[in-house]
Amino acid sequence: MRLATWNVNSVKARLPRLLEWLAATGPDVLCLQELKVSAGQFPHEEITALGYEAAVHGDGRWNGVAVLSRVGLADVRTGFDGDPGFPDEAAQETRAVSATCGGLRVWSVYVPNGRTPDDPHYAYKLLWLARLTEALEREPAPLAVCGDFNVAPADDDVWDPAVFAGSTHVTKPERDALAALRERRGLHDIVPRPLKGDRPFTYWDYRAGMFHQNKGMRIDLVYATEPVPSRVTDAYVDREARKGKGPSDHAPIVVDIDL
DNA sequence: ATGTCATCCAGCGGATGA
Numbered sequence: 063m064r065l066a067t068w069n070v071n072s073v074k075a076r077l078p079r080l081l082e083w084l085a086a087t088g089p090d091v092l093c094l095q096e097l098k099v100s101a102g103q104f105p106h107e108e109i110t111a112l113g114y115e116a117a118v119h120g121d122g123r124w125n126g127v128a129v130l131s132r133v134g135l136a137d138v139r140t141g142f143d144g145d146p147g148f149p150d151e152a153a154q155e156t157r158a159v160s161a162t163c164g165g166l167r168v169w170s171v172y173v174p175n176g177r178t179p180d181d182p183h184y185a186y187k188l189l190w191l192a193r194l195t196e197a198l199e200r201e202p203a204p205l206a207v208c209g210d211f212n213v214a215p216a217d218d219d220v221w222d223p224a225v226f227a228g229s230t231h232v233t234k235p236e237r238d239a240l241a242a243l244r245e246r247r248g249l250h251d252i253v254p255r256p257l258k259g260d261r262p263f264t265y266w267d268y269r270a271g272m273f274h275q276n277k278g279m280r281i282d283l284v285y286a287t288e289p290v291p292s293r294v295t296d297a298y299v300d301r302e303a304r305k306g307k308g309p310s311d312h313a314p315i316v317v318d319i320d321l
Numbered sequence: 322a323t324g325t326c327a328t329c330c331a332g333c334g335g336a337t338g339a
Binding site: 071072074075096098122123124175177212222225267268269270271272275277308310311 | 322323324325326327328329337338339
């Protein structure tokens with residue numbers, strides 16, 4: 063199985079590149095984040111034409127996630143029990159969707175950004191991760207949780223730790239929340255190889271030539287329970303998809319698994 | 322690093338979020 067995840071930063075703006083990438087790369091399952099469309103506006107026709115079914119959770123301008131599959135799409139669930147919402151429980155955002163694809167339970171998640179550690183969105187981010195952890199404990203195996211976690215798990219996962227000192231994505235509470243999520247459900251971090259450079263960054267800010275200088279971050283992650291990690295035959299960040307005209311600011315991760 | 326991008330609402334630019 064070829065499993066992939068990609069924050070496309072608007073499925074509408076990225077559609078030509080997404081379709082081209084799907085045809086060229088041929089993932090069996092693709093998790094998408096930051097669709098920025100309602101479920102009704104999702105380009106189902108174009109995706110279906112390439113042989114994929116899509117489970118979509120989106121409500122408009124922000125967020126939005128999907129699971130695309132060409133190996134079956136069953137037991138689709140949008141959101142999860144305990145999703146805290148912001149600014150209150152009732153204002154749930156479209157940040158998680160899950161489905162069973164070819165025997166694998168797959169989640170596509172878009173963790174809240176957090177903005178700054180003193181912002182209410184930061185507390186929301188930590189609560190959201192805690193509630194996600196609880197929801198994942200109720201999920202069957204084998205399980206893969208893929209997406210934009212908006213946390214760099216270690217200092218090596220940012221281009222210069224000094225630049226990020228004290229800012230969101232690298233704080234201890236965020237990293238602890240991520241570690242708890244992994245440990246409580248037995249999830250393993252499937253670290254992809256970079257196609258260039260020594261570290262598998264997945265995100266580079268649009269500004270200041272950050273991609274060109276490889277000043278990136280590893281904030282998109284693929285977590286999976288055994289036996290998936292021990293059956294990975296290859297995993298890489300497709301930095302080619304970050305190049306050229308009109309890219310997302312994130313690159314896809316591609317994982318090949320001999321299930 | 323704060324150099325861009327996408328979106329919305331209102332209307333061709335500013336606010337918002339990342």
